[in-house]
Amino acid sequence: MTRFVLGRIGFCTLIAVLLAFFTIPLLWLVTAPFTSDPSYEVKVPDFTWDNFQAVVEHPYALPSLYNSLVLSVGTAVLVVLLAALAAYALSRVRLPGRDALLYALLLLSSIITGTAAMVPLFQLAVELNLIDSHLGLILILTGGLLPAAIFMLKDFMDSTPKSYEESARVFGASPLQIVRHVVVPLVRPGLATIGVWALANVWGNFLMPYLLLSDVEKQPAAVITYTLYTEGGQANLSMLSTFGLLYSIPVVLMYLFVSKKYGFRFHGGIKR
Amino acid sequence: MAAIELRGLTKVYPGGVKALDSLDLDIPDGEFFALLGPSGCGKTTLLRTIAGLETATGGAVVIGERDVTGVQPGGRDVAMVFQDYALFPHMDVTDNIAYPLRIKKVAKGARREKAEEVGARLGLDHLMDRRPGQLSGGQQQRVALARVMATQAQAFLFDEPLSNLDARLRLEARTFLKKLQRELGVTTVFVTHDQAEALAMADRMAVMEAGHIRQIGTPVEVFQRPANTFVAGFIGSTPMNLLDGAVRGDTLEVAGCKVAVPIAAEGRLTDGEKIVYGVRPEYMAYSAGPAEGVLSGKVAIVENLGASHLVTLDVNDVLVQAVVPEGSEPAVGDDGHALPRRDRALVYRDGELV
Amino acid sequence: MAQATSPPEVVKEDARTRRGYSSDAAGLGSLRAGAFVAPALLLIAAFLVFPALWVLYLGLTNYRLTGAAAAEPEFVGLANLLDAVFNPTFWNSTWLTVQFVLGSAVIGQVVLGFTIAWLLRDRAGPLKRLVEGLVILAWILPSAVVSFLWVALLDRDGGTLNALLGIPGFPWLLDHPMLSIIVFNTWRGTAFSMMLYGAALGNVPPSHLESARLAGASGWQQLRDVVFPHIRGHILTNLLLISLWTFNDFSPFLLTAGGPDGRSEVLAVHVYKVALQSGELGYGAAVSTIILLINLVVAVFYLRLLRSKK
Numbered sequence: 001m002t003r004f005v006l007g008r009i010g011f012c013t014l015i016a017v018l019l020a021f022f023t024i025p026l027l028w029l030v031t032a033p034f035t036s037d038p039s040y041e042v043k044v045p046d047f048t049w050d051n052f053q054a055v056v057e058h059p060y061a062l063p064s065l066y067n068s069l070v071l072s073v074g075t076a077v078l079v080v081l082l083a084a085l086a087a088y089a090l091s092r093v094r095l096p097g098r099d100a101l102l103y104a105l106l107l108l109s110s111i112i113t114g115t116a117a118m119v120p121l122f123q124l125a126v127e128l129n130l131i132d133s134h135l136g137l138i139l140i141l142t143g144g145l146l147p148a149a150i151f152m153l154k155d156f157m158d159s160t161p162k163s164y165e166e167s168a169r170v171f172g173a174s175p176l177q178i179v180r181h182v183v184v185p186l187v188r189p190g191l192a193t194i195g196v197w198a199l200a201n202v203w204g205n206f207l208m209p210y211l212l213l214s215d216v217e218k219q220p221a222a223v224i225t226y227t228l229y230t231e232g233g234q235a236n237l238s239m240l241s242t243f244g245l246l247y248s249i250p251v252v253l254m255y256l257f258v259s260k261k262y263g264f265r266f267h268g269g270i271k272r
Numbered sequence: 273m274a275a276i277e278l279r280g281l282t283k284v285y286p287g288g289v290k291a292l293d294s295l296d297l298d299i300p301d302g303e304f305f306a307l308l309g310p311s312g313c314g315k316t317t318l319l320r321t322i323a324g325l326e327t328a329t330g331g332a333v334v335i336g337e338r339d340v341t342g343v344q345p346g347g348r349d350v351a352m353v354f355q356d357y358a359l360f361p362h363m364d365v366t367d368n369i370a371y372p373l374r375i376k377k378v379a380k381g382a383r384r385e386k387a388e389e390v391g392a393r394l395g396l397d398h399l400m401d402r403r404p405g406q407l408s409g410g411q412q413q414r415v416a417l418a419r420v421m422a423t424q425a426q427a428f429l430f431d432e433p434l435s436n437l438d439a440r441l442r443l444e445a446r447t448f449l450k451k452l453q454r455e456l457g458v459t460t461v462f463v464t465h466d467q468a469e470a471l472a473m474a475d476r477m478a479v480m481e482a483g484h485i486r487q488i489g490t491p492v493e494v495f496q497r498p499a500n501t502f503v504a505g506f507i508g509s510t511p512m513n514l515l516d517g518a519v520r521g522d523t524l525e526v527a528g529c530k531v532a533v534p535i536a537a538e539g540r541l542t543d544g545e546k547i548v549y550g551v552r553p554e555y556m557a558y559s560a561g562p563a564e565g566v567l568s569g570k571v572a573i574v575e576n577l578g579a580s581h582l583v584t585l586d587v588n589d590v591l592v593q594a595v596v597p598e599g600s601e602p603a604v605g606d607d608g609h610a611l612p613r614r615d616r617a618l619v620y621r622d623g624e625l626v
Numbered sequence: 627m628a629q630a631t632s633p634p635e636v637v638k639e640d641a642r643t644r645r646g647y648s649s650d651a652a653g654l655g656s657l658r659a660g661a662f663v664a665p666a667l668l669l670i671a672a673f674l675v676f677p678a679l680w681v682l683y684l685g686l687t688n689y690r691l692t693g694a695a696a697a698e699p700e701f702v703g704l705a706n707l708l709d710a711v712f713n714p715t716f717w718n719s720t721w722l723t724v725q726f727v728l729g730s731a732v733i734g735q736v737v738l739g740f741t742i743a744w745l746l747r748d749r750a751g752p753l754k755r756l757v758e759g760l761v762i763l764a765w766i767l768p769s770a771v772v773s774f775l776w777v778a779l780l781d782r783d784g785g786t787l788n789a790l791l792g793i794p795g796f797p798w799l800l801d802h803p804m805l806s807i808i809v810f811n812t813w814r815g816t817a818f819s820m821m822l823y824g825a826a827l828g829n830v831p832p833s834h835l836e837s838a839r840l841a842g843a844s845g846w847q848q849l850r851d852v853v854f855p856h857i858r859g860h861i862l863t864n865l866l867l868i869s870l871w872t873f874n875d876f877s878p879f880l881l882t883a884g885g886p887d888g889r890s891e892v893l894a895v896h897v898y899k900v901a902l903q904s905g906e907l908g909y910g911a912a913v914s915t916i917i918l919l920i921n922l923v924v925a926v927f928y929l930r931l932l933r934s935k936k
Binding site for chain 1 (some may be wrong): 323324325344345346347348350351352354355356358360361362371372374375376423429
């Protein structure tokens with residue numbers, strides 16, 4: 001009995017510590033925007049809307065959120081579409097060297113999307129005339145996210161029984177009909193997860209747009225955040241916190257939506 | 273409606289595993305045909321090759337006098353029920369049943385009407401808006417059947433249609449399925465590993481082993497005259513007694529006892545040759561007292577089969593089983609004697625029926 | 627078997643239509659499968675494989691951001707690689723990166739992620755949703771926002787952490803830059819491991835756990851004998867992914883900018899500094915090449931472990 005009580009106490013303590021660890025860093029984001037002239041300190045806010053007023057009046061703040069939206073939605077749609085087609089084909093048809101190819105690409109993507117490929121990507125974008133082009137950036141970001149997306153989706157599709165497709169096939173459905181009528185609805189939770197993953201990834205991406213978009217009117221929120229300084233060169237905390245909050249809300253809403261509708265998790269998980 | 277013919281059908285998997293070895297089979301129009309065998313014998317592969325889900329390595333599949341060997345599954349005009357039913361979880365019952373018609377570009381109204389009609393026929397009318405996940409196993413099976421019926425295909429293929437049902441429901445579904453097939457008159461091939469199921473439902477059946485068909489026949493033929501010791505051992509809810517023996521003049525010596533030559537084997541045996549003597553426990557008359565031509569031994573085990581008992585006799589260290597009607601079962605340790613029926617006992621030479 | 631019974635036209639058609647389609651589940655066939663894969667591969671080839679190869683080439687030149695070498699880069703062979711190998715700053719960065727990966731990914735994210743998944747494994751309801759939601763929130767918030775949150779948290783004067791601990795003026799980012807970015811990255815990345823282990827634990831058959839409990843196994847023994855063998859593949863895949871991600875993660879730059887005095891200059895930050903801030907593109911590319919090689923070694927190591935289970 002004491003063991004049970006001790007276990008209970010241990011569990012509660014652990015959960016409490018975890019909650020504190022994950023909550024405390026977030027406090028500043030929910031208090032500072034409503035505080036006049038905020039510092040780094042977390043204070044009980046005086047509920048002013050002045051900071052929001054300032055963000056609205058900033059010439060690039062709200063448009064940059066729109067730019068972020070265009071970039072992330074565009075990339076997510078492209079990633080989901082292309083990754084789903086590729087993952088499906090790789091899952092159902094034994095192409096030679098399939099697994100080696102997947103692992104090689106995955107490896108490459110985790111390296112190359114970082115700082116390593118900045119220079120060649122920049123040169124490539126210049127050559128292809130993709131500088132300051134949202135479409136160009138979308139294509140480049142898609143290329144970087146695709147391997148991991150294919151990897152995760154293929155795992156997901158591997159765990160879906162084949163008899164659904166075979167059944168449709170015996171009824172005379174064409175491969176494209178099978179994909180549309182059967183496969184896509186069956187793996188929709190997986191597609192949603194990958195979509196959210198891609199969306200959140202691009203929404204927060206700083207390096208690529210910073211490198212490839214020089215026109216301030218085309219820059220997304222991640223880049224604009226780093227321009228929010230006062231005339232004295234100090235970080236403008238009232239703008240930063242408020243803009244940060246506005247910039248965060250869409251991903252949070254999206255997460256809530258997807259997790260309510262599909263359950264935001266790995267179905268079956270990423271296995272071997 | 274169409275007959276199905278297989279000509280020298282061969283399926284070799286990459287890696288050299290021969291799943292089907294040059295099979296020939298004729299299934300006439302309207303027949304209810306069972307493919308029976310232990311797991312891994314190739315029965316499901318055979319069904320899937322008829323459906324076109326597996327490509328034949330050699331030979332031909334002919335459905336309704338049309339060679340469909342190189343035709344896509346969708347072009348063969350067959351319909352299939354899968355072991356897990358493969359009902360689309362994101363569609364309700366109506367849409368599931370109407371799906372084949374949707375592929376055939378039947379107008380929405382017409383296919384709904386057809387789905388309602390078929391659904392009503394199978395007693396699904398109150399379930400038409402449900403998703404498969406909300407249905408019981410038996411209901412799911414009927415939806416899968418309804419979907420197949422809606423296709424109006426020339427032939428139906430069922431892969432273990434009853435194996436996902438629990439035991440009691442399975443009996444009910446067996447009767448239902450047989451009645452339905454009778455009424456529809458569509459050529460139907462079904463796969464099962466359960467010999468009782470095959471015996472109960474099929475008009476004719478093929479017993480398979482390791483990619484070969486070991487016997488084709490009606491349930492009565494296969495039960496009463498198994499063509500070889502494999503079929504003999506596989507068919508029957510209590511396995512046939514298969515006893516090593518030898519011909520001794522005009523009698524047989526089996527397990528140290530003298531038994532009469534079965535009627536079917538009269539005049540076909542040569543003195544001194546080694547044979548296997550086969551008789552089903554159901555075709556043994558058990559008695560406590562000795563008689564001419566009996567297998568005599570001590571009762572080793574008595575198992576209750578409900579209305580009868582299965583008695584296992586130890587006959588000179590060979591185990592022999594006999595079915596005894598209720599009320600006359602012996603006790604373990606008693607002396608017992610079992611007289612095989614001459615008109616039902618069989619003799620196998622080199623594994624084949626004499 | 628004799629084919630005498632088959633009608634002649636059947637045999638003829640048989641020969642003509644053999645192998646007319648493929649036998650995968652949806653009847654895609656290699657050609658259509660290729661068409662499905664092609665667009666993705668095209669983008670990957672253009673924006674991933676090509677830049678990677680280009681990096682390898684650049685590493686062999688003296689290419690610079692500005693000056694004469696920017697216009698006419700010269701081929702210098704392995705000079706850049708040798709420079710890196712004999713450069714103590716490079717080795718310092720490599721060592722810091724190893725600490726960063728071991729500390730924040732292998733220990734931090736995996737242990738924390740698994741702990742949370744294990745604690746919440748058969749719970750439902752608001753507590754589970756709250757904990758999971760917060761952990762995932764840390765993962766999906768934009769890094770620009772998150773880094774400012776941590777700057778605020780760790781600020782020496784007004785920072786929440788110092789206020790809570792009662793040690794105002796303690797300069798976390800200056801005195802313990804590595805610890806700061808390790809804890810930061812653990813906070814940031816635990817969600818992925820948590821979700822993956824959550825799914826993996828869901829796949830452990832309850833009967834296995836129950837039979838271990840009936841045999842009197844303690845919590846730890848259940849983990850060791852039932853759970854870990856079952857989710858070994860998940861653990862290794864998870865380790866591979868997060869190790870690689872962490873290895874190439876640039877976000878420490880947003881918190882400490884590699885400082886003070888390069889004490890948190892992990893390799894990703896090091897590349898950024900030498901390539902873009904100092905303009906030595908050729909040398910930066912050579913370091914990237916080495917990163918690539920290290921990643922390869924790490925990946926091969928994990929894949930070997932993964933394969934050895936069979």
